[in-house]
Amino acid sequence: MLTGVLMRPEGNGPFPAIVLLHSCYGLRESDGSEVKRFYFWARYLRDQGFVTLLVDSYGPRGLQRLCPLPERDRPIKTDRERVRDAYGALLYIQSRKDVLARSVGVMGWSNGGQAAIWTIGDSHSGRPASLPEGDFRAALALYPGGCQQALRAKWKTNIPFLMLIGEADDWTGAKPCVDLTSSAKATGAPVEITLYPGAHHAFDEPDMPIQVVKDVVLPDGHSPTVGTHPQARAAAIERVRSYFKDRLAQ
Numbered sequence: 443m444l445t446g447v448l449m450r451p452e453g454n455g456p457f458p459a460i461v462l463l464h465s466c467y468g469l470r471e472s473d474g475s476e477v478k479r480f481y482f483w484a485r486y487l488r489d490q491g492f493v494t495l496l497v498d499s500y501g502p503r504g505l506q507r508l509c510p511l512p513e514r515d516r517p518i519k520t521d522r523e524r525v526r527d528a529y530g531a532l533l534y535i536q537s538r539k540d541v542l543a544r545s546v547g548v549m550g551w552s553n554g555g556q557a558a559i560w561t562i563g564d565s566h567s568g569r570p571a572s573l574p575e576g577d578f579r580a581a582l583a584l585y586p587g588g589c590q591q592a593l594r595a596k597w598k599t600n601i602p603f604l605m606l607i608g609e610a611d612d613w614t615g616a617k618p619c620v621d622l623t624s625s626a627k628a629t630g631a632p633v634e635i636t637l638y639p640g641a642h643h644a645f646d647e648p649d650m651p652i653q654v655v656k657d658v659v660l661p662d663g664h665s666p667t668v669g670t671h672p673q674a675r676a677a678a679i680e681r682v683r684s685y686f687k688d689r690l691a692q
Contacts, residue, residue: 444530447481447496449488455540458690459493460547461531461578463524463554466509466516468500479551479647483682490683492690493541497531499524508553510658513587520588524557525568528578536575543575545690547582549682552614552643555586555605562601563592577601580689582682585611585643589618593625602632604685606678608641613658613666636681638674645671646678 451457464480471477484494499518500506508516518524528548536543550558560566562581581603607616616637626633638645642652643666652669659665
């Protein structure tokens with residue numbers, strides 16, 4: 443049984459909604475405080491008129507975070523458990539009377555963005571056999587991992603999908619997602635990508651100084667850089683708002 447954090451606008455609704463998928467660091471810092479990035483977005487999108495549901499994929503399974511474990515060693519997989527988590531959240535939120543059941547999006551960061559990629563992939567095994575109120579209507583990922591794996595798997599989707607990535611991202615990287623976008627668009631998939639010059643991984647974190655994540659060592663031996671990029675953050679806030687407003691409106 444999963445848990446999550448639900449936020450809703452004032453009023454009776456019904457409202458469009460967005461399922462939010464955290465990164466490999468989970469919903470809480472090591473001291474139990476909120477990860478500012480995820481809670482900022484949940485509150486911001488609520489204030490823009492969306493019901494938001496931050497899904498906790500780790501806490502109910504007795505885990506706090508899976509970074510810095512290499513992906514192959516993580517017990518919760520983006521293309522397995524996290525896809526099921528996303529659809530469990532979709533079915534739950536569609537059942538609420540204050541939600542427009544056919545106007546639900548999904549948004550994820552990093553590992554959660556990777557989960558969003560697999561979630562909306564055509565014919566993914568984690569998708570329920572029946573979706574009485576329809577599938578996700580739009581999806582968005584900030585600096586997702588897994589683009590190279592998705593490219594190898596010849597991934598495609600029929601669900602509108604936007605990726606926002608920093609050009610200076612040296613953790614998940616921009617090029618694999620640029621290549622995935624080109625490949626998917628060649629099949630007619632409604633996939634878009636926006637790159638932000640000079641921005642690193644987690645560029646949308648509020649007030650995080652640029653820093654090297656020393657406890658993470660990538661396969662090439664380097665440790666990635668993360669931190670706020672004010673211009674990219676501001677641009678992403680507006681892009682996310684307009685993207686979901688356009689695609690989840692009735």
